[in-house]
Amino acid sequence: MWIALVDCNNFYVSCERLFKPALEHQPVVVLSNNDGCAIARSEEAKQLGVKMGTPEFMIDSIIKNKIVKCSSNYPLYGDLSSRVMKTLSSFVPQIEIYSIDEAFLDMTDMDIMGLHDTGVMIRNTVKKNIGIPVSVGIAPTKTLAKMANRYAKKMLREIGVFHASDEKIINQMLSYTRVEDIWGVGRQYAELLQRHGFLTAFDLKNAPEEWMRKNMTVQGQRLQNELKGIPSIEWQFVSKTKKNICTSRSFGKLLTDKTIIQQAVCDYTASCAFKLRKERTCAKSIAVFVQTNPHRKDDVQYVRSIIVQLPSPSNDTSVLIKQAIKGFNIIFKDGYKYMKCGVEVHGLVPETQVQLNLFELAETEKKKKLTKTLDTVNRSLGKNLVKYAVQSSENKYKLRADYLSKRFTTNFDEILEVNL
């Protein structure tokens, strides 16, 4: 089996550059929600020492005025992503979209002109059609394809394609790759592995199976098999239905006022309810959490969450808001400076599976019509103008987005972006 992992280079930065060619060859970062920290960096920005997750104020303190900052613009990235994915789909029978900027391609039947050349063709076509640069890694398993992709970026920058085509080449790649750079090995496991003398992916491939199982659970076993060239991660051509849905945000500034925070909780609940309806699922329970800013060492800290069971599974905004407020009232305490709150819905079941008694049924039909109308109106306006009374009518917890680019390819309204 041959698997390709196609990955857009510095995706968010590449999207911004597409519409602002002057950013080409400039150090550019894209900032997270709230303009909090860097979540995408151009090569030039990486060379200036900007790390993933560097807070904006630290970027300023090191290299003020040398770098272009963009607020993140998810509608734009989402639209370009689907165009890239559509182009990739034209090459192979099926692709697995792994994230906004990555997809796995089953290349097993593609070996007509040689897999390396096929990879080059894919890369050139995406660049020509969409304008986004991509890298391609081809190998016998997903984990090795990820590694090959990274190798292409690091070692074969100009070509941007690497085919790990036989055992000798794969072993070279494994020896080159340090454990902390393997897909599936995070900081904790990397430290553990290094302590035990496993430094490269090649070491890990040859580690005792017993040890892997004992210290890294079944995931470690799977990972080791993948490194040995035995595919152990299933294809996922159709996206699974979600198991949890979450909406949470940091506030633009620290908040103490219960009413304003409750409005945020209600807005995020409405957002979760909308996502549930889009997925055609209902939630069994809803969790609410609030927290202070852990980075402010001098402030008194408070973090709390609560799970509220719903009377019956629901995706109705008013039902969810009612329960969310109930939970919020239990966990909220005066006297703290809050930085963030969020809402998470759990135990999702298909809409069609929800059992109701007759009384509930009659009520639900009425509510469904109301909800459908609200969704339709809000969608056609391109923003959430129509709301329940407990939601916010103005942005008292508004997020910052000082460097926002225009929505070049979509009709989304500015307000949708900054409001939620």
Place this chain on the structure above:
DNA sequence: TCTGGGGTCCTAGGACCC
């Protein structure tokens, strides 16, 4: 002054049932 948001999978341990 200023530090993201949205997910997944796995395991352990408790509650409960027979």
Place this chain on the structure above:
DNA sequence: TCTGGGGTCCTAGGACCC
């Protein structure tokens, strides 16, 4: 004095991903 065992469901928490 001796005090089962297996199964399921749920939740919390850890680790990881982009």
